[in-house]
Amino acid sequence: MEDNLVFEYVVSREDFTRAGEASADVKKKLKALGVPSGVVRRVSIALYEGEINMVVHAYGGNITVEITSDKIIMLLKDKGPGIPDVEKAMQEGFSTASDSVRALGFGAGMGLPNMKKCSDRMDISTTIGVGTEIKMEVDL
Amino acid sequence: MTIKDLCDSGKFTVLNLADEERELGKIFCCDLLSIAMGKAPAGCVWVTVMANINTLAVASLADASAVVLAEGSRLDETALAKARQQDINVLATEEPVFDTGLLIKEMKDG
Numbered sequence: 146m147e148d149n150l151v152f153e154y155v156v157s158r159e160d161f162t163r164a165g166e167a168s169a170d171v172k173k174k175l176k177a178l179g180v181p182s183g184v185v186r187r188v189s190i191a192l193y194e195g196e197i198n199m200v201v202h203a204y205g206g207n208i209t210v211e212i213t214s215d216k217i218i219m220l221l222k223d224k225g226p227g228i229p230d231v232e233k234a235m236q237e238g239f240s241t242a243s244d245s246v247r248a249l250g251f252g253a254g255m256g257l258p259n260m261k262k263c264s265d266r267m268d269i270s271t272t273i274g275v276g277t278e279i280k281m282e283v284d285l
Numbered sequence: 286m287t288i289k290d291l292c293d294s295g296k297f298t299v300l301n302l303a304d305e306e307r308e309l310g311k312i313f314c315c316d317l318l319s320i321a322m323g324k325a326p327a328g329c330v331w332v333t334v335m336a337n338i339n340t341l342a343v344a345s346l347a348d349a350s351a352v353v354l355a356e357g358s359r360l361d362e363t364a365l366a367k368a369r370q371q372d373i374n375v376l377a378t379e380e381p382v383f384d385t386g387l388l389i390k391e392m393k394d395g
């Protein structure tokens with residue numbers, strides 16, 4: 146277990162210019178480690194969508210990425226409003242994105258479905274008024 | 286067909302040239318980022334009017350061979366810096382999205 150690589154990132158609130166930095170950095174690291182490109186792509190996409198959601202729907206938070214011998218584990222924790230109806234939020238096309246966020250090209254309601262599709266396991270726990278925690282795993 | 290061929294056609298303004306030897310894959314047109322993120326195939330030429338820093342983040346993660354900005358869209362300074370830093374080919378044109386995609390397709394098919 147001690148040999149697992151762990152990377153940590155702070156995602157700051159409303160920082161669109163930096164949003165995507167964690168996923169870009171993880172992509173670079175996985176590539177350098179020789180992880181197969183299909184896995185790199187799925188991890189990068191899943192992480193990017195989660196990272197953006199932490200900024201546009203919540204007030205930022207923390208991301209931890211752990212690489213074990215057989216999988217990549219991503220843990221995204223945000224402080225924010227929480228998700229009132231997770232099942233609804235998971236549906237393709239459902240979005241509460243504001244007009245200003247939509248103007249940037251977000252709001253298709255495809256982020257969570259993309260995350261689900263790209264990961265082998267995904268688990269959401271959320272508390273209204275406190276925040277959301279999403280765990281995703283991609284098998285190597 | 287490579288990025289260089291696109292640049293040499295004289296039909297586009299080159300905003301950032303990162304890898305001119307890169308082969309052009311499928312042509313993909315879409316302005317909504319998470320649809321592009323989920324559907325854009327690796328190596329695609331991504332035609333869009335959405336020109337901001339998030340477009341470049343998606344282009345990089347989806348591993349597009351180039352972003353082609355249509356309808357006269359341009360990158361601001363921050364976004365251009367990101368394109369340079371992430372080595373993303375970015376071209377631009379005044380033409381609409383469909384015409385741009387069609388033009389590239391015709392050039393590709395010879």
Ligand SMILES: Nc1ncnc2c1ncn2[C@@H]1O[C@H](COP(=O)(O)OP(=O)(O)OP(=O)(O)O)[C@@H](O)[C@H]1O
Binds near residue numbers: 258
């Ligand atoms: N971290 C989060 N905190 C609070 N609400 C969230 C969070 N992530 C997602 N949501 C809610 O779930 C909805 C669906 O999210 P999803 O990522 O699928 O779409 P989107 O972010 O609205 O648009 P897109 O990702 O396609 O740009 C959001 O509109 C929002 O209401």
Ligand SMILES: [Mg+2]
Binds near residue numbers: 194198252256257319
């Ligand atoms: Mg989203």
